Amino acid sequence: MRILIKNGHVIDPQNNRDDILDIYVENGMIVEIEKNLDYSGGEIEVIDAKDKLVVPGLIDMHCHLREPGYEYKEDIESGTRSAAVGGFTSIACMPNTNPVIDNQAIVEYIKVKAKKVGVVNVYPIGAITKGLKGEELAEIGELKFAGVVGISDDGKSVMNSALMRRALQYAHMFDTPVIAHCEDITLVDEGVMNEGYMSTYLGLKGITRAAEEVMVARDVILSEVTGAPIHIAHVSTEGAVAIIRHAKARGVKVTCETCPHYFTLTDKVVDGYNTNAKINPPLRTEKDVEAIKKGLKDGTIDVIATDHAPHHIDEKNVEFNKAANGIVGFETALALGITYLVDKGILTMQQLLQKMCVNPANILGLNKGSLGINKPADIVVIDKNEEYVVDVNKFQSKSKNSPYHGYSLKGTVHFTIVGGKVIVRQKVLL
Amino acid sequence: MLRNRKDLLGLKDLSEEEIKYILNTAETMKYILAQKNKKTPHLQGKSIITLFYENSTRTRLSFELAAKYMSASAANISASASSVQKGETLIDTGRTINMMGTDIIIIRHPMSGAPHLLARNVKASVINAGDGMNEHPTQALLDMMTIKEKKGEIRGLKVAIIGDIAHSRVARSNIWGLTKLGAEVCVAGPTTLIPPELEKTGVKVFNSVQEALLDADVVMGLRIQLERQKRGLFPTIREYTRFFGIDNKRLMFAKEDALLLHPGPVNRGVELSSDVIDGDKSLIDEQVANGVAVRMAILYLFARKGGSNENFN
Numbered sequence: 211m212r213i214l215i216k217n218g219h220v221i222d223p224q225n226n227r228d229d230i231l232d233i234y235v236e237n238g239m240i241v242e243i244e245k246n247l248d249y250s251g252g253e254i255e256v257i258d259a260k261d262k263l264v265v266p267g268l269i270d271m272h273c274h275l276r277e278p279g280y281e282y283k284e285d286i287e288s289g290t291r292s293a294a295v296g297g298f299t300s301i302a303c304m305p306n307t308n309p310v311i312d313n314q315a316i317v318e319y320i321k322v323k324a325k326k327v328g329v330v331n332v333y334p335i336g337a338i339t340k341g342l343k344g345e346e347l348a349e350i351g352e353l354k355f356a357g358v359v360g361i362s363d364d365g366k367s368v369m370n371s372a373l374m375r376r377a378l379q380y381a382h383m384f385d386t387p388v389i390a391h392c393e394d395i396t397l398v399d400e401g402v403m404n405e406g407y408m409s410t411y412l413g414l415k416g417i418t419r420a421a422e423e424v425m426v427a428r429d430v431i432l433s434e435v436t437g438a439p440i441h442i443a444h445v446s447t448e449g450a451v452a453i454i455r456h457a458k459a460r461g462v463k464v465t466c467e468t469c470p471h472y473f474t475l476t477d478k479v480v481d482g483y484n485t486n487a488k489i490n491p492p493l494r495t496e497k498d499v500e501a502i503k504k505g506l507k508d509g510t511i512d513v514i515a516t517d518h519a520p521h522h523i524d525e526k527n528v529e530f531n532k533a534a535n536g537i538v539g540f541e542t543a544l545a546l547g548i549t550y551l552v553d554k555g556i557l558t559m560q561q562l563l564q565k566m567c568v569n570p571a572n573i574l575g576l577n578k579g580s581l582g583i584n585k586p587a588d589i590v591v592i593d594k595n596e597e598y599v600v601d602v603n604k605f606q607s608k609s610k611n612s613p614y615h616g617y618s619l620k621g622t623v624h625f626t627i628v629g630g631k632v633i634v635r636q637k638v639l640l
Numbered sequence: 641m642l643r644n645r646k647d648l649l650g651l652k653d654l655s656e657e658e659i660k661y662i663l664n665t666a667e668t669m670k671y672i673l674a675q676k677n678k679k680t681p682h683l684q685g686k687s688i689i690t691l692f693y694e695n696s697t698r699t700r701l702s703f704e705l706a707a708k709y710m711s712a713s714a715a716n717i718s719a720s721a722s723s724v725q726k727g728e729t730l731i732d733t734g735r736t737i738n739m740m741g742t743d744i745i746i747i748r749h750p751m752s753g754a755p756h757l758l759a760r761n762v763k764a765s766v767i768n769a770g771d772g773m774n775e776h777p778t779q780a781l782l783d784m785m786t787i788k789e790k791k792g793e794i795r796g797l798k799v800a801i802i803g804d805i806a807h808s809r810v811a812r813s814n815i816w817g818l819t820k821l822g823a824e825v826c827v828a829g830p831t832t833l834i835p836p837e838l839e840k841t842g843v844k845v846f847n848s849v850q851e852a853l854l855d856a857d858v859v860m861g862l863r864i865q866l867e868r869q870k871r872g873l874f875p876t877i878r879e880y881t882r883f884f885g886i887d888n889k890r891l892m893f894a895k896e897d898a899l900l901l902h903p904g905p906v907n908r909g910v911e912l913s914s915d916v917i918d919g920d921k922s923l924i925d926e927q928v929a930n931g932v933a934v935r936m937a938i939l940y941l942f943a944r945k946g947g948s949n950e951n952f953n
Contacts, residue, residue: 399871407837411652413752413774413812416836483753529730529751531772 211630212236214249218259218591222266223560224568224580233264235587238630243581255632257625259591265563266580267299267330267588267628268544271570272364272389272443272467272515274536275301275332278319279308284520284608286320287327289540292518292607294633296540297623299588300331300571300578301518304364305342312337312348314356321357329633330626331588333359333574335389338377344368347377354384359574362389364443365490367425369395375432382438387573389441392425392450393491402531404477404492412480414530419498422491423449430457430464439463441573444517446472446491448501455510465573467513470546471537471613473502479613485526485533486613489519503556512569514562516543520609538607542614548594548621559594591625598622606639646945647759647766648938650775651817659784659817665937666785666930673709673933683712686743686943691733692769693719693749698904698928699769699779703746706935712743712943730754731761738762743943747771752809765942773807779903780813782934784821786927787858790899795822800852800894802886803862803911804833810903811862815841828852829862829884832873849884853893859921861886861902861911877910887913891921899923 213235220231220243232247233240275289284292293301303320305311311320317334324332336353338361340346350361361381367390368374374390381388398421403409405416426442430453433440445451445468457464476495479487487493505511519536526533547566551557557565571579578588600617602610626634633640641661651659672680688707690700700716707714717737719725724733730749737745742764747755752772759766770776788794799818805811805827818825825843827834828851838845846852853859864880874880891900900912900921908914917924 405836407840410835410837410841413772413809415773483756524729527731527757529749529757530753531751 211238212249212252212254213257213587213627213630213632214247214254215257215259215264215589215591218262218264220264220581221559221563222581223564225582227581228560233581233589235627235630238587240581240583240585240587243583257591261593262624263559263592263594265590265592266567267590267626268297268566269570269576269579270298270301270516270518270540270543271513271574273301273303273518273540274306274520275303276520277307277323278316283522286323286332288606288608289518289520290324290328290330290332291639292538292540292605293330294626294628295606295623295639296542297544297590297592297626298330298540299590299626299628300333300576302333302335302359302574304335304362305337306365310337310341311335311358312340312342312353314349314352317353317356317358330628333576335359335364336361338363338368338388339373342366344370344373347373347380350381350386351384354386358386359576360387360389360441362391362443364389364391366395367391367393371428371432374429375436378432378436378438378440382436385575387439387441387575389443390425390429391443392422392429394421394425397421397424402488403480404494406477406495408477408480412483417492419447419449419494422447423453426450426453430454430462433464434460434462437463439465442466444469444472444491444515445502445505445511446494446498448498451501451505451510455505455508458510465512465569466510467515468502468506468511469515469517470539470543473499473506474546474550475613483530484613485528485530486537486611488530488533488535489537490535503551506551506565507556512565513573514543514547514565515570516540520607521611522609526611536611538605538609538612541605541607542600542612542619544592544623545619545621546614549619552594553620587627587630589625589627590623592621592623594621596620596622642941647755648777648942649755649759649766649768651777651780651813651820652775654820656820659781659820662781662934662937662941663785663788665941666781666934669936669940670930670933672936678709679711680709681711682940683707683710683943687713687741688744688746688939689737689742690714690716690746690769691737692716693724694770696748696769698931699748702928702931703769703935706932706939710936710939712939730758734758734762738764744939765945767938767942770809772809773812774809775813776809777813778931778934778938779810780817782927782931783814783860783901783903784817785930785934786901786923787899790923791857794818797823797857798855799823799825799858799860800856801825801827801860801862802849802852802884803829804864804868805829805838805862806833806835807865807868808862814860815843819843826852826856830874830880833868849886849890850893853890856894856898858899858901859886859891859894861900863903863905864907864911866907881910885911885913886916888915888919891916901927904928
């Protein structure tokens, strides 16, 4: 299988490429990146990428594929297809499945299943504690050797600080990144949305920003004390950004991610008891959105992850208190980044790709995120100027829980190539 | 007036004129209640269901009597003795009730926003009889009716609301309604029971009862849920009463002719002392009477709006 991508604007931050170039792919690998390549003759797919961007496949280091256990929400097949149309070629899935990814058998299952039905590269993330219960360490070494790219109890914090300290120390021995979901559940109490005027207005119990910030502070301190790196998941508040910025300045080995909803939406969209805006951490306020954008711009926030969290309509079309937390994210992330960050002058396209390809690859230790010669051809072709209206009914994901239905966004994925195989062609998933 | 409204979900969404219109209608209803024969034909042929997911005495009873005084067919469903126990969702329960030709569903639910969810899924009019910590619009309407009766006008009055504001749907509905009608609303309660950024609703927040009560025209006590103490929101009932209980001595900070209201049921000796409850400023009994009139007005005004017969065609 040979592919020639012609006349595209290639952006590859890792290799400092930012020019009109052609890319030649053979047997799944990138063979040549030069101007005016001529490989005519023989069986070859020529992609005309004129006026389009040709960039490394996006990498999402935080998603939920729901398999095994919750296949009615999503499975590895539907989840990877959703990722592919969103321009993602590699994704790391969180361990809150049923059973939990806390042993090598489940890691094996996911790898085998992904190879069989998945259309993008899938990297499992293992649990920090057995059953995500926060009581005993999972077999982190075995998980690592089975193939996890990191460990996390995503969905909750390891509330026991001593155990979290041990987890950091222990995982460091295996060079396994620890991804921290920061939320002090005693401060959350029965809260269901951000605490502030909107929670007062709607009569819903609020979640104080302190619930996130005290845990970010704790985990940063534990990282500093142990010397083990830590990655803070889904940063949503002004205070959390400030804590991380300060820690980085001190030399703490902390990295962090935010998600598109934290730089595009506030708790105002919860009005009318909109359960598609129910998410954890909750949507915050205008000043938090501004702080997140500032953190993205000044480099405090390294990564944009989706936290793709599919839920069935029956789990969302209920009383707000009862509704499940989370929104689907693969199919809107890139366009939200382009529309709300690149178009608004907050990030350049290069910087956006740094946060959606290069940095997540580096944090997880994946040899991905760039367009290198002799590297697997994970490439997407995007039109960053094309506008479209989000229609959740057209999503490839099994679930439709997105607050962006009806939004006008800019940026479409025309081709997704994974390991030299065309998965999306002319905006159509094959 | 109320032209485009199928449902009464809260006072937050109503205009000053709409609230006044409801209060005026309630005055007419009170006239009917004062007659020897209380039966009127206003709601003949209309069916009204009360769907309560929480216990209630006065709200439920006054809705049912209001419906019956106006000749509606009324029936009630309690969550504790229905398909809800079998795990039926609110939407499915609502749809079932709707298909039986119901014109109005009156719902009380422990979760804020439940009536809004129901209203989106049924053709019947939905009346909120209390949802979580959000709103209890008919309670606030009957409070305003009681105040208006005694004071003539709500604009310019100082109303002090004392107690657990954070968890109180009665407080929220009164805050929305009273501020729209031009009252000055002052609240006081333990800082742990004041919701965040409450000042943005246009009320003044005090930490001391005395300050909030100073020169008040109306004093409203709120029921303190005893389980709040167990959740660590204040140390003991005793300490709560010491700092926030309203007794005759504290009531002297209010105006000479101040009115005392409480939505009931009262914890005697906790949020209000017995001498205050039974004292000459207390309008707790009048509130109950006006509750029936207000609910007659609401049923009358909304019975023409919801419901559909097409499922029988």
